[in-house]
Amino acid sequence: MSDNWWREAVIYQVYPRSFADANGDGMGDLAGIRSRIPYLSALGVDAIWLSPFYASPQKDAGYDVADYRAIDPRFGTLDDFDAMLEAAHEAGIRLIVDLVPNHSSSEHEWFKAALAAGPGSAERDRYHFRDVDPAKPETPPNNWQSVFGGPAWTRTPDGKQWYLHLFDSSQPDLNWDNPEVHAEFQSILRFWLDRGVDGFRIDVAHGMVKAEGLPDTGGDGTIEMIGTTRSPFFDQDGVHDIYRTWRPVIEEYDGDRIFVAEAWTDSAERRALYLRPDELHQAFNFDLVLAPFKAVDFRKAIDAEIANNAGVGAPCTWVLSNHDVQRHVTRYGDGPIGLARAKAATQLLLALPGVVYVYQGEELGLNEVLDLPDEVREDPTFFRTNGEQIGRDGCRVPIPWKTEGPSLGFGDAAGWLPQPEGWSEKSVEAEDGVAGSTLEFYRQAIALRKAHKASGLTWLDEPSADTLAFDNGAVVCVVNFGDEPVSLDGFDGEVLLASADLAEGRLPAGSAVWFAK
Numbered sequence: 001m002s003d004n005w006w007r008e009a010v011i012y013q014v015y016p017r018s019f020a021d022a023n024g025d026g027m028g029d030l031a032g033i034r035s036r037i038p039y040l041s042a043l044g045v046d047a048i049w050l051s052p053f054y055a056s057p058q059k060d061a062g063y064d065v066a067d068y069r070a071i072d073p074r075f076g077t078l079d080d081f082d083a084m085l086e087a088a089h090e091a092g093i094r095l096i097v098d099l100v101p102n103h104s105s106s107e108h109e110w111f112k113a114a115l116a117a118g119p120g121s122a123e124r125d126r127y128h129f130r131d132v133d134p135a136k137p138e139t140p141p142n143n144w145q146s147v148f149g150g151p152a153w154t155r156t157p158d159g160k161q162w163y164l165h166l167f168d169s170s171q172p173d174l175n176w177d178n179p180e181v182h183a184e185f186q187s188i189l190r191f192w193l194d195r196g197v198d199g200f201r202i203d204v205a206h207g208m209v210k211a212e213g214l215p216d217t218g219g220d221g222t223i224e225m226i227g228t229t230r231s232p233f234f235d236q237d238g239v240h241d242i243y244r245t246w247r248p249v250i251e252e253y254d255g256d257r258i259f260v261a262e263a264w265t266d267s268a269e270r271r272a273l274y275l276r277p278d279e280l281h282q283a284f285n286f287d288l289v290l291a292p293f294k295a296v297d298f299r300k301a302i303d304a305e306i307a308n309n310a311g312v313g314a315p316c317t318w319v320l321s322n323h324d325v326q327r328h329v330t331r332y333g334d335g336p337i338g339l340a341r342a343k344a345a346t347q348l349l350l351a352l353p354g355v356v357y358v359y360q361g362e363e364l365g366l367n368e369v370l371d372l373p374d375e376v377r378e379d380p381t382f383f384r385t386n387g388e389q390i391g392r393d394g395c396r397v398p399i400p401w402k403t404e405g406p407s408l409g410f411g412d413a414a415g416w417l418p419q420p421e422g423w424s425e426k427s428v429e430a431e432d433g434v435a436g437s438t439l440e441f442y443r444q445a446i447a448l449r450k451a452h453k454a455s456g457l458t459w460l461d462e463p464s465a466d467t468l469a470f471d472n473g474a475v476v477c478v479v480n481f482g483d484e485p486v487s488l489d490g491f492d493g494e495v496l497l498a499s500a501d502l503a504e505g506r507l508p509a510g511s512a513v514w515f516a517k
């Protein structure tokens with residue numbers, strides 16, 4: 001395994017609830033993941049990022065952690081974890097785990113102790129508690145709104161204090177002004193580093209530090225996580241001090257281990273601050289998640305990221321889908337055109353210098369499931385907005401592995417969310433070894449990317465305004481974002497990979513091609 005692997009890796013996000021269910025309880029588990037390591041190996045990924053599997057009441061699908069050092073029984077045991085990690089390492093695949101430091105679950109021992117201990121106690125100081133004003137008992141301490149909808153404050157059961165939760169009321173925010181919180185998370189980092197993990201994805205990495213005095217935000221206090229602007233609770237400069245204390249911890253361990261930030265910022269400049277040499281290694285670039293499928297928007301996002309990350313010596317970290325956003329096939333129009341554009345965008349990403357994250361199921365061309373019945377939904381967004389926002393369950397539907405079975409090979413029982421019509425044809429079994437399938441396209445693209453490593457990016461004259469063309473030092477990539485085919489006259493060299501048929505030397509609408517240099 002090479003040094004600095006993380007500057008050019010392809011990293012695959014596994015969402016444990018929905019990847020593979022070995023024990024047939026309808027929910028994915030660690031043994032299921034372990035059984036699929038050969039699949040990930042054949043896909044050619046360098047590492048796995050695993051969403052949370054810790055002990056949790058699952059009010060936010062595990063992003064509500066009750067014990068940071070224990071595995072939730074739904075997912076298995078610590079032994080299962082060790083066995084999975086070993087199998088991944090044997091296959092040459094690294095493992096990044098999710099760390100959730102902004103908030104714990106309300107079932108965490110600390111929060112239970114805080115409620116028991118009462119106002120003014122050291123236990124309450126680990127979270128953000130504020131007194132209820134007897135003159136205005138219904139008015140929270142400030143106007144902050146939860147990212148999932150409704151106020152960011154809930155009253156304690158005795159009605160005397162409020163506590164802060166930027167997310168669900170079952171996810172109280174930790175107080176990062178308290179040294180005990182710092183010490184505890186350093187210890188948690190070491191716990192998993194000692195077990196051999198290769199890094200951490202830091203959840204809400206821009207959220208831990210709150211502005212002094214918890215001042216009101218402008219407007220009505222509503223701040224979206226996705227597409228956020230800076231606020232008294234997001235992207236405060238103080239978060240950087242935390243990362244400067246974490247970096248030396250991870251550096252003590254061998255093996256080039258990393259931190260990747262989930263930091264929603266309002267500019268590439270602000271994002272790059274997380275990547276200064278004494279802070280974190282990678283930060284997801286969400287600009288392409290937010291961008292429409294348009295040449296001009298992609299180019300703008302790519303240029304900003306490359307310029308800003310070069311300034312701090314960090315790799316660009318590209319992503320199109322994850323467990324929080326609508327799958328890119330659907331964002332780009334769904335159906336055949338959505339899938340065509342999704343493959344083209346993926347092929348573009350895989351030609352860029354830097355790191356690419358792939359979200360489980362995108363390699364099968366899975367679409368967002370928009371019509372889940374309300375009864376099966378679990379995302380707190382759905383409940384906290386009274387169904388106004390359907391939430392994120394539609395990108396979390398269990399993976400179809402086989403063409404048949406109660407959950408299409410996800411497990412021996414129905415999965416925790418039903419799979420839609422049509423997913424049998426998108427299953428691994430249906431696509432494996434089939435020329436032209438999305439799975440074979442991903443396998444080929446990842447293998448070619450490894451064989452032809454990008455060293456930079458130079459824009460070339462594009463054949464039309466809806467097209468991007470660039471040279472990455474190893475391949476020339478042309479992407480047609482428009483609705484009409486464009487001529488490829490003037491581009492030559494062996495065609496390494498095309499996401500659609502290049503009939504008559506033309507690049508079809510919503511497709512991409514790589515030429516060897």
Ligand code: GLC
Pocket residue numbers: 060063064100167203204225262323324
């Ligand atoms: C992050 C996670 C998301 C979770 C939230 C609260 O955005 O990706 O799934 O709901 O943080 O932990």
